[in-house]
Amino acid sequence: MDERRTVGIAVIGAVLIGALTALQARINGTLGAEIGDGIYSGVISFGSGLLILIVLSALIPEGRRGFGRLVGGIRDRRIPPWMLMGGIIGAFTVASQGLTVATIGVALFTVGFVAGQTAGGLVLDRVGYGPAGVVPITPGRLVGALLAIAGVVVCLAGDDVRGVPVWMLVVPAIAGAGVAWQQGTNGRLRVRVESPLTATLVNFIGGTAVLLLAAVVRAAFTGLPDALPPEPWLYLGGAVGVTYIFLSAIVVRRTGVLLLGLGSVVGLLATSVVLDALWPAPAAPSTLVAVIAAAVAIAGVAVAAVPWRRRG
Numbered sequence: 001m002d003e004r005r006t007v008g009i010a011v012i013g014a015v016l017i018g019a020l021t022a023l024q025a026r027i028n029g030t031l032g033a034e035i036g037d038g039i040y041s042g043v044i045s046f047g048s049g050l051l052i053l054i055v056l057s058a059l060i061p062e063g064r065r066g067f068g069r070l071v072g073g074i075r076d077r078r079i080p081p082w083m084l085m086g087g088i089i090g091a092f093t094v095a096s097q098g099l100t101v102a103t104i105g106v107a108l109f110t111v112g113f114v115a116g117q118t119a120g121g122l123v124l125d126r127v128g129y130g131p132a133g134v135v136p137i138t139p140g141r142l143v144g145a146l147l148a149i150a151g152v153v154v155c156l157a158g159d160d161v162r163g164v165p166v167w168m169l170v171v172p173a174i175a176g177a178g179v180a181w182q183q184g185t186n187g188r189l190r191v192r193v194e195s196p197l198t199a200t201l202v203n204f205i206g207g208t209a210v211l212l213l214a215a216v217v218r219a220a221f222t223g224l225p226d227a228l229p230p231e232p233w234l235y236l237g238g239a240v241g242v243t244y245i246f247l248s249a250i251v252v253r254r255t256g257v258l259l260l261g262l263g264s265v266v267g268l269l270a271t272s273v274v275l276d277a278l279w280p281a282p283a284a285p286s287t288l289v290a291v292i293a294a295a296v297a298i299a300g301v302a303v304a305a306v307p308w309r310r311r312g
Contacts (some may be wrong), residue, residue, distance in 0.1 A: 007071050010254035011263045013247055018267025020244040026275050027237040028094055029101025029109075034229040038098025039218050041237075043211045045094050049238030050204040057201050066195025070202065079192050086185045087206025089178035090245070094237070095211065096175045100168045105281035107272035107290045111152045112169040114265050114297075116176030118145050125256050129175075129184045135256040140303050148265045148298030154293040183260055186245065187252035196249035203245055204238075261299060269294035 024045070032041035057063035069192050073079035122145055128134035135141075182203075190199040252260045273290040 007254055007259075010251045011259065011289050013251040014255055014260045014263025015267040015270075016022045017244045017251065017260070018264030018269075020240050020247075020262060020267070022110070022268045022271035022275060024094075024237050025097045025106050025109055025141040026279070027234060027240065028097040029106070030279075031237065032098025032230065033102035034234065035225045037121045037218065037222075037225065038095045038100075039214050040225055041098035042091060043208070043215045044095040044235060045237035045241060046091060046204055046208040046211050047238065048235060050201075051207045052239060052242050053197070053201045057197060060197065062195050063197045063201075066198030067201070069195070070198050071192045073192055079189070082188045083185060083192070084202055085206060086182040086189070087203040088210055089175070089182040090241070091129070091210040092215075093175040093179060094207070094241070095214075096171045099280070100171060100228060103281060104168050105272070105276045106166055106275070107269065107276050107293070108164070108169075108281075109172050110268045110272050112172030113176035113179075114152045114268065115149055116173035116178075117180045117264070118148050118176075118262070120177035120180030121145070121256075121260070121262075124180055124184050129181070134161040139200050141259070144262055144300040144303040146268050147303060147312075148262050148297045151202035151269065151293045151295070151297030151300060154289060154296060161166050169235040178294050179184075182242070183248050183252050186249045190249040191253075199249045200242060200246045202240070262297075265297045265300070266294070269297050 022084065028038075028041050028045050032038040035041050057067055070079065074084075090197075097109070122137060122141070125135035125141075126137055186199050186203060189202060190196050193199060248260065255263065269290065273287060273294055276290060277287045
């Protein structure tokens with residue numbers, strides 16, 4: 001399989017990752033609104049995903065071998081502590097979904113998230129943080145990133161956005177920048193343990209631990225939720241998260257951090273349009289605005305994905 005086709009398939013995978021991220025945001029946001037707290041919804045999401053990964057790691061031979069390499073790498077110090085910290089960013093992202101999405105909608109959540117993720121991806125690729133090594137900032141990648149940012153900025157148009165608290169846009173931006181780092185970290189850990197399943201397990205262990213600690217502190221001051229919602233689909237956020245983090249650890253080796261982020265933008269915005277049209281949030285942008293934003297972002301991914309050749 002030639003390089004262009006391989007990269008093309010990887011970009012499709014990146015788009016799917018974005019679609020799953022949007023779906024998880026809607027699930028966790030609705031669960032957070034039903035419970036009344038984004039931290040508790042994050043514990044449920046990450047905890048259920050961790051249980052799935054523990055079962056898979058125990059049943060699948062690759063998972064057992066990867067976990068053995070993980071333990072050995074930590075013991076021999078071939079795997080540094082910072083490479084195990086991707087779950088902290090995942091915990092923050094899930095909590096931010098529970099705190100904001102029910103109010104601002106999935107598309108507007110994406111505005112801040114993608115802006116942070118795109119900027120972070122450019123920087124991390126340039127310094128060679130991801131497993132693909134140093135990825136230069138070519139004209140195509142720079143123009144693609146700018147188009148992606150322009151696409152999400154379009155979502156800010158409209159009167160509904162003016163009443164949104166500033167922190168509801170700042171928090172997703174921080175989460176987006178963190179996810180760019182998380183994707184690069186997961187890719188490097190995946191290379192060390194030779195198993196995307198084990199890399200994903202590490203993320204969920206760390207994320208669940210952080211969220212459980214936050215929930216304990218929260219419960220000490222405010223108490224536990226009165227009741228949990230009965231709808232089964234509200235508890236699928238963990239399974240969705242397992243899927244897209246697992247895919248991220250595979251795809252980032254072919255795309256680099258920035259192109260993975262740009263492909264995710266397309267999936268995020270396109271899926272956000274559908275979700276917000278079906279279940280609109282109070283401050284969600286109109287469907288027309290969201291469609292325009294998605295189209296601009298898709299153009300950005302196309303520009304970034306096509307190699308620019310220098311004339312000899």
